[in-house]
Amino acid sequence: MAGGAVARVLVDSPLPQLDQLFDYAVPERLRATARPGVRVRMPLRTGGRIADGWLVELAESSEYGGALSELEEVVSEVPLLVPEVWALARAVADRAAGNASDVLRLAIPSRYVRAERSWLAAPGDPGTLPESPPPIHGSASGRVEAGIAHGERMAIAADPRPLRLPSGEWVGAWAVTLAQAAAHALAADRSALLVVPDYRDQEQLEAVLAASVDPRRVLRTDARQSGGDRYRAFLDATRDDARIIVGNRSAIYAPAPRLGLIAIWDDGDPLLNEPLAPGVHPRDAALVRQEQSGAALLLAAHTRSVEVARLVEIGWVHDVVPAGHAKPKVIPTEQQAALEPGSARIPSAAWRQAQEAVREGPVLVQVARPGNAPALACDRCREPARCVACGGALAIPRDGGEPRCVLCGTSAAAWRCPVCDGTKLRAVTVGASRTAEELGRAFPKARIILSDGERPVLAVGPQPALVVATRGAEPIADGGYRAVLLLDGERMLLRESLRVAEDCLRWWSNATALGAPGAAVFLVGVGGALATALATWKQGEWARGELATRRALRFPPAVRVASITSPPAAVARATDAVRVVDGVDVLGPAAVDDGLERAIVRFDYAAGARVARELRAEMIRVATERRRPVAGRGPRRPPVLRVRFDDPEVP
Structure with a gap:
C-alpha cells in the first residue's frame, strides 16, 4: 500500500502467534490522532472481532500486497508507549521467549479517563533540579559519583546501620546511598529509576528523597496506590522532565527521559521475582535497559546475590569497595541443651544480653514464621513433618493435643518419617505470636511489640521494648536495636530450595543491619560457612564460593x-x-x-x-x-x- 499512512500495531494478546507487528491502514478521520505510542482498537479477521493494541510506528507503505484493514479507533491520544519502553519490552520478551504485550501489561497501568483529562488540563510544575548534592554515603573517593557520570555498572555492599535524617526519622543507610545517587543523576538533568522489593523499603527511600530533592521531581509507582494515582504518576513520567521514579519490580519499565541511573536494592529478595508472564526478573530487565540507554546501574545489598557475584566475576559489573563501614558484632551460637528458666529456645548468653539491652532500648527477636502453632520435624533426621493426606505441614494445636495438619486437619498420631522411618516428632520453631506470649511472661515489665504480615509495624521508638518480628517484617528502631536475636535458623534452613542458604543469609544480614553500632547480634542454632560469613560480614566471599559450587554442578546462575x-x-x-x-x-x-x-x-x-x-x-x-x-x-x-x-x- 502506498500513498497513505500505515500503522504498525502490536495486538494486546497472550497468543504467541500474534506477538508481531501487523499493518493497518489509518483512515483519514484518525490521521491527526494516530501517533506512535497510543492505544488503538482494530479488527482481527479471525472471528471478525475488535481487539486492543498499541500503535508502535507509522510507515508510508506496507510490504503486504493486499488491502489493509483500517484502524477502528484511537482509544487515547496520549502516547503512553514511549520508544525506549517498547525497545526494552521487545528485548526482554525475546530473551524469555515471551510476548511483548505481556511485558507492556506490566509496564503500563490501566487507563483512568478522569485522571488523564485532569492531567491534560493541568500540566503541572516539575519542580527544580538539585544543586551540588552531597557526596554519596559509602562511596570511597567519589567512586560511585564517577560511575554514575560515566554510565558504569556497579555493585556495592550497603552500610549495615540505621541513620538519622534531619527530620528526625530513622532509615537504613542503604536508603541514603541510593537516594543520594539518584540526586546526583537528577542534578545532571537525568532521570533515575529506584527499584525496591516492598513498600517498607519504598517508605525509607521516599523519606530520604523528601529531605534532599524537590518532592515534585519524585514519582511513586506501586500497587498500593489507587488506580488513578498510579496512572497519573505514569503520565507524569512520560513528560520530558527528568524525574526520580521509585517503585517495586514493575517500575523497571517506567518511562524515564534521559535515563541516568538504574538502582536496585537487594536484588536477591524473592519479592522481586516476577510471577506474571514472561517472568523476567527486574535485575535482568535492568541489565538490558542499561545497555540500551547507557545509564549507570547500581546494585546494592547487604548480602550479594549469586547472580550479581557472577556478573562481578566475569567483569560485566564493577565491584565498588565501600568506605567507612563498621562491621556488626555477630555472635554465632549453637543451641544449648540446658536453657535458662523461662527462656524458651534462647541460649543463656543471648538471654542475658537481651535482659540487659531491653533496659536501654528496643531489642529485636527475629523468628521464622507467624502464628502460634509450633512447626514439627522428625526428631532423628530433622525432615519437616508433612501430612500423608495432603502434604501440608504438621503442627501442634494451640490448645494442645496430638499433631494435626494445618491445611486439612488430619490427625498425625501414627506419623512415620518417609526418610529415616522415625516416629518421634520435635518442635523446630514456634510462631511469632507464641514467641511474643512466652517473652511476655519472661519479661513481665517489658513492652512486647509483634510485627508480621498481618500486623505490620514500620517503626518503633527508642523506648525499651521486645520486638518480635517474622523475617522481612522487622521495623526500623530509632537509634537502632540494642540487641538482635536471630532465632529459628535451623528451621529456616529446612526449606527445600537451591536458594535457601542465600535467602537465610539475606534475612539475617538485613535484620543485623537494624542494630545500633556495637549492638550484639546472636545467631542461634546455625554454624558452618553461613555463620562464619555473617559473623565476619563477608557475604560477598560466601556468594563467590556458592557460585563456584553451582558452576561445578551446572546449576543456575552458572548456567x-x-x-x-x-x-x-x-x-x-x-x-x-x-x-x-x-x-x-x-x-x-x-x-x-x-x-x-x-x-x-x-x-x-x-x-x-x-x-x-x-x-x-x-x-x-x-x-x-x-x-x-x-x-x-x-x-x-x-x-x-x-x-x-x-x-x-x-x-
Missing part, C-alpha cells in the same frame, strides 16, 4: 535454565527442538498435575537467544495446531505448552 510444562508428546517435541543447540542438556521430564509433564533445559548464556527462538517456534506451533473434536466428547481442550526462562522455582 541458564528453562522449564517446559506440557502433555508428554509436546514436551518431547520441544526438548528435541533444543537438543540440537550446543551446550544444551535436558533434565526429565517428570510428571506433574493434570496429566502434564515438566522438563528442565539447561544451557549456556551464549546459547540463550537460539534456545529462546526454538522454544518460541514450538509454542507457536502448539498454539496454532488444529485438533479435531472426538465424537461424543465435545470440543477437545486446547493444547498447553508453558515455557518459563530463569524459573526461580528450578530446581
Whole structure:
C-alpha cells in the first residue's frame, strides 16, 4: 500500500502467534490522532472481532500486497508507549521467549479517563533540579559519583546501620546511598529509576528523597496506590522532565527521559521475582535497559546475590569497595541443651544480653514464621513433618493435643518419617505470636511489640521494648536495636530450595543491619560457612564460593535454565527442538498435575537467544495446531505448552 499512512500495531494478546507487528491502514478521520505510542482498537479477521493494541510506528507503505484493514479507533491520544519502553519490552520478551504485550501489561497501568483529562488540563510544575548534592554515603573517593557520570555498572555492599535524617526519622543507610545517587543523576538533568522489593523499603527511600530533592521531581509507582494515582504518576513520567521514579519490580519499565541511573536494592529478595508472564526478573530487565540507554546501574545489598557475584566475576559489573563501614558484632551460637528458666529456645548468653539491652532500648527477636502453632520435624533426621493426606505441614494445636495438619486437619498420631522411618516428632520453631506470649511472661515489665504480615509495624521508638518480628517484617528502631536475636535458623534452613542458604543469609544480614553500632547480634542454632560469613560480614566471599559450587554442578546462575510444562508428546517435541543447540542438556521430564509433564533445559548464556527462538517456534506451533473434536466428547481442550526462562522455582 502506498500513498497513505500505515500503522504498525502490536495486538494486546497472550497468543504467541500474534506477538508481531501487523499493518493497518489509518483512515483519514484518525490521521491527526494516530501517533506512535497510543492505544488503538482494530479488527482481527479471525472471528471478525475488535481487539486492543498499541500503535508502535507509522510507515508510508506496507510490504503486504493486499488491502489493509483500517484502524477502528484511537482509544487515547496520549502516547503512553514511549520508544525506549517498547525497545526494552521487545528485548526482554525475546530473551524469555515471551510476548511483548505481556511485558507492556506490566509496564503500563490501566487507563483512568478522569485522571488523564485532569492531567491534560493541568500540566503541572516539575519542580527544580538539585544543586551540588552531597557526596554519596559509602562511596570511597567519589567512586560511585564517577560511575554514575560515566554510565558504569556497579555493585556495592550497603552500610549495615540505621541513620538519622534531619527530620528526625530513622532509615537504613542503604536508603541514603541510593537516594543520594539518584540526586546526583537528577542534578545532571537525568532521570533515575529506584527499584525496591516492598513498600517498607519504598517508605525509607521516599523519606530520604523528601529531605534532599524537590518532592515534585519524585514519582511513586506501586500497587498500593489507587488506580488513578498510579496512572497519573505514569503520565507524569512520560513528560520530558527528568524525574526520580521509585517503585517495586514493575517500575523497571517506567518511562524515564534521559535515563541516568538504574538502582536496585537487594536484588536477591524473592519479592522481586516476577510471577506474571514472561517472568523476567527486574535485575535482568535492568541489565538490558542499561545497555540500551547507557545509564549507570547500581546494585546494592547487604548480602550479594549469586547472580550479581557472577556478573562481578566475569567483569560485566564493577565491584565498588565501600568506605567507612563498621562491621556488626555477630555472635554465632549453637543451641544449648540446658536453657535458662523461662527462656524458651534462647541460649543463656543471648538471654542475658537481651535482659540487659531491653533496659536501654528496643531489642529485636527475629523468628521464622507467624502464628502460634509450633512447626514439627522428625526428631532423628530433622525432615519437616508433612501430612500423608495432603502434604501440608504438621503442627501442634494451640490448645494442645496430638499433631494435626494445618491445611486439612488430619490427625498425625501414627506419623512415620518417609526418610529415616522415625516416629518421634520435635518442635523446630514456634510462631511469632507464641514467641511474643512466652517473652511476655519472661519479661513481665517489658513492652512486647509483634510485627508480621498481618500486623505490620514500620517503626518503633527508642523506648525499651521486645520486638518480635517474622523475617522481612522487622521495623526500623530509632537509634537502632540494642540487641538482635536471630532465632529459628535451623528451621529456616529446612526449606527445600537451591536458594535457601542465600535467602537465610539475606534475612539475617538485613535484620543485623537494624542494630545500633556495637549492638550484639546472636545467631542461634546455625554454624558452618553461613555463620562464619555473617559473623565476619563477608557475604560477598560466601556468594563467590556458592557460585563456584553451582558452576561445578551446572546449576543456575552458572548456567541458564528453562522449564517446559506440557502433555508428554509436546514436551518431547520441544526438548528435541533444543537438543540440537550446543551446550544444551535436558533434565526429565517428570510428571506433574493434570496429566502434564515438566522438563528442565539447561544451557549456556551464549546459547540463550537460539534456545529462546526454538522454544518460541514450538509454542507457536502448539498454539496454532488444529485438533479435531472426538465424537461424543465435545470440543477437545486446547493444547498447553508453558515455557518459563530463569524459573526461580528450578530446581
